[in-house]
Amino acid sequence: MNNKLQAMAVFVQVVDVGSFTRAAEILQLPKATVSTLVQSLESALSTKLLHRTTRLVTVTTDGAAYYERCVRILSDVRDADESLSRARLSPSGRLRVDVPSGLASEILIPALPAFFERYPDIVMELGSTDRPVDLVEEGVDCAIRGGELWDTSLIARRVGVINFLTAAAPSYLERYGVPKHPRDLERHRCVNYFSAKTGKTYDWDFRRGDERIDIAMHGVIALNDSNAYVHAGLAGLGVVQMTDYLLMQHVAAGRMVQLLPDWTSDPLPVHIVFPQSRNLSAKVRVFVEWVAELFSSHPQMRLRAAGQPVAAAPAATGVASAAAPATAV
Incomplete structure (x- = not known):
């Protein structure tokens, strides 16, 4: 031709x-x-x-x-x-994106003014929920998700890695004491997280060197929204295990106390996904590149070696498929 x-x-x-x-x-x-x-x-x-x-x-x-x-x-x-x-x-038009609630509120939304300054002709519809969406059925152009990829109908680009920490409010620790070992948590109350898709409550995991412990925690409450989950921890409802970028600001301010700092949890790969059946339009392409750039410069999105201390997140500054059983990010 x-x-x-x-x-x-x-x-x-x-x-x-x-x-x-x-x-x-x-x-x-x-x-x-x-x-x-x-x-x-x-x-x-x-x-x-x-x-x-x-x-x-x-x-x-x-x-x-x-x-x-x-x-x-x-x-x-x-x-x-x-x-x-x-x-x-200068890509233009409507861009529909789905992002987990905690990642949206703490990382993506604070940085969006820079995105719109660079691409003023894009109009974004941002779904902020921990519910896994069906991109094709719900007309979503792309989504950011944490977890391993299972859905082969989606194209994915890895844009970051999320780390977790364990913490509790001072009020809770004054009442129930400070756990010194992951097994101590079996005698504590915790805030659990459950899948909005399956209803399954996720186990907690801890690693130190070659030692690994998985615990099905006893919880007085389970939630499926990461922001609500953090607020439950702040209210003293129990020990929480959540993404570090959601908890570090509260640890730094003394509203929560990091527990078991010698132990780490499995990091979570973050991808941005879009349907295979759709051409990667200019507006989706620039958003994917911008997200990759944003996450690469964010200290809480980079993979750290086991045992390396967690740095406090700045006040403001990539995916699992809809089928992946992953903790919300």
């Missing part, structure tokens, strides 16, 4: 200037190439497009009709290319 378009462009140029030699100079092609391309058109169409003499090139009747069609086709191709180029430079 590209050769056909090139041959059409060469033919139009020859007609415009009335000379193979001059057309070759303008197009910066060998004269033999120009002649061959026009001949290939004539062979494919089984008709003569040009009259050639030693001094003059003129268009035939069929050639004149074909010339008009070629001019329109080439103009449409240029318009399409220029339109896409403009879209890449």
Whole structure:
């Protein structure tokens, strides 16, 4: 197809200037190439497009009709290319995104002014929920999710890694004491998190060197929204295990106390996903790149070695599929 378009462009140029030699100079092609391309058109169409003499090139009747069609086709191709180029430079239109509630409130939304300053013609519809959405059925362009990918109908790009910590409110610790070992938590009250999709309550995990402990915690309450989960911990309802970027500001302010700092929990890969059935439009492409850039510069989104201390998150500054059983981020 590209050769056909090139041959059409060469033919139009020859007609415009009335000379193979001059057309070759303008197009910066060998004269033999120009002649061959026009001949290939004539062979494919089984008709003569040009009259050639030693001094003059003129268009035939069929050639004149074909010339008009070629001019329109080439103009449409240029318009399409220029339109896409403009879209890449300044993408526009509605962009529907789904993001877990805690990640939206603590990381994404505070950074969005910079995104809209860069891409002022995009209008975003941001779903902020820990409920796994069906991207195709609900018309979502892309989503950010934490967890391993199970849904093969989605295309994913890994954009970050989330780490967790365990903490409790001072009021809770004054009443129930401070656990010194993960097994001590079996005698404590906790705030559990359950899947909005399956209703399953997630176990807690702890690692220290080669030692690993998984615990099904006794909880007085279970929630399926990460922001509500943190507030339950702040209220003293029990020990919590949640993403560090949601808890560190409260630890730094003394509203919560980090527990078991020598132990770490399994980090969670973060991906941004979109349906295979949809072309990656310019607006989705720039959002994916922006999210990757945002997360790469955020201290709480980078993978840390086991045992490395957690840094306090700044006040303001990538996915699992809808089928992945992952803790909310």
